[in-house]
């Protein structure tokens with residue numbers, strides 16, 4: 001019996017690939033492959049002492065289907081404020097009925113993601 005415990009303990013020290021599960025609300029979460037407890041993203045060890053590996057999940061997220069964030073830096077006028085499409089260098093003039101309006105190429109007019117640095 002004790003030998004088995006020791007063996008199980010040893011096996012846990014080898015990184016095991018985290019598994020993706022779905023809860024009752026169909027929300028995805030990650031779980032320890034050994035004890036099935038939920039683990040948070042990037043955790044390197046489960047509370048059951050299983051060492052965790054995230055390789056497959058990282059690959060999955062980097063490939064198609066996963067969304068990534070892109071960052072772009074550009075200059076704006078000193079009086080530009082976030083959401084001010086009129087002063088934004090990436091906006092363009094579009095038509096709304098007969099009026100000219102400043103359009104956002106990211107379609108984010110109302111929730112401008114630009115942060116001034």
Ligand SMILES: [Zn+2]
Pocket residue numbers: 032033034035036037046047048049050
């Ligand atoms: Zn575990």
